[in-house]
Amino acid sequence: xxxxxxxxxxxxxxxxxxxxxxxxxxxxxxxxxxxxxxxxxxxxxxxxxxxxxxxxxxxxxxxxxxxxxxxxxxxxxxxxxxxxxxxxxxxxxxxxxxxxxxxxxxxxxxxxxxxxxxxxxxxxxxxxxxxxxxxxxxxxxxxxxxxxxxxxxxxxxxxxxxxxxxxxxxxxxxxxxxxxxxxxxxxxxxxxxxxxxxxxxxxxxxxxxxxxxxxxxxxxxxxxxxxxxxxxxxxxxxxxxxxxxxxxxxx
Numbered sequence: 573x574x575x576x577x578x579x580x581x582x583x584x585x586x587x588x589x590x591x592x593x594x595x596x597x598x599x600x601x602x603x604x605x606x607x608x609x610x611x612x613x614x615x616x617x618x619x620x621x622x623x624x625x626x627x628x629x630x631x632x633x634x635x636x637x638x639x640x641x642x643x644x645x646x647x648x649x650x651x652x653x654x655x656x657x658x659x660x661x662x663x664x665x666x667x668x669x670x671x672x673x674x675x676x677x678x679x680x681x682x683x684x685x686x687x688x689x690x691x692x693x694x695x696x697x698x699x700x701x702x703x704x705x706x707x708x709x710x711x712x713x714x715x716x717x718x719x720x721x722x723x724x725x726x727x728x729x730x731x732x733x734x735x736x737x738x739x740x741x742x743x744x745x746x747x748x749x750x751x752x753x754x755x756x757x758x759x760x761x762x763x764x765x766x767x768x769x770x771x772x773x774x775x776x777x778x779x780x781x782x783x784x785x786x787x788x789x790x791x792x793x794x795x796x797x798x799x800x801x802x803x804x805x806x807x808x809x810x811x812x813x814x815x816x817x818x819x820x821x822x823x
Contacts, residue, residue: 603682652717657694
């Protein structure tokens with residue numbers, strides 16, 4: 573009887589070790605923060621000890637924003653095993669907002685679940701709102717490229733090159749915005765093919781009409797035609813069927 577009791581204890585201990593190991597392997601499946609170059613302990617060390625040159629991580633979005641402006645950015649992950657990919661995004665100042673597949677934890681963004689690649693890359697979109705005073709901001713990100721085997725073996729990760737954003741330093745921009753009830757901001761990307769995001773800012777409630785004209789003055793598209801609250805807006809403009817165009821904003 574004493575021997576059987578010992579066997580049962582061993583079995584229970586063995587099962588417990590398996591359960592703990594499984595938890596370690598999947599502990600960060602729902603994302604983790606504090607791992608970008610902003611942190612004092614950066615790096616996805618649960619996947620490997622050092623970043624991998626086989627994994628490419630980039631941050632894409634505008635390099636200049638007006639104070640208080642909100643813009644869309646993306647983190648792209650490619651290379652490595654890339655059965656699934658995840659990310660951690662942080663900013664030196666301003667406010668991050670989660671896009672699809674992301675969540676905000678402690679002011680930083682991370683994936684809700686690992687994301688499957690499309691066209692050999694994993695893409696996360698997020699939004700960033702600039703501070704209300706002129707400054708220079710840094711966006712940080714890293715991305716992991718995993719084989720999703722249930723262990724860290726064979727996984728890889730890398731840091732993105734830091735993204736520097738100049739906030740509100742364009743000469744006369746803030747005064748011009750304050751004087752106008754509307755302001756057309758820089759589109760992104762530019763140059764582009766075939767689509768770009770056209771951004772505009774309005775300071776008062778009113779009817780906004782954003783139209784595209786060809787070089788002959790003919791109306792080619794109406795992107796916005798409605799009453800809008802004060803704020804910064806972005807609309808996608810696809811130029812697949814247009815060779816040349818000009819943009820005008822009417823309120």
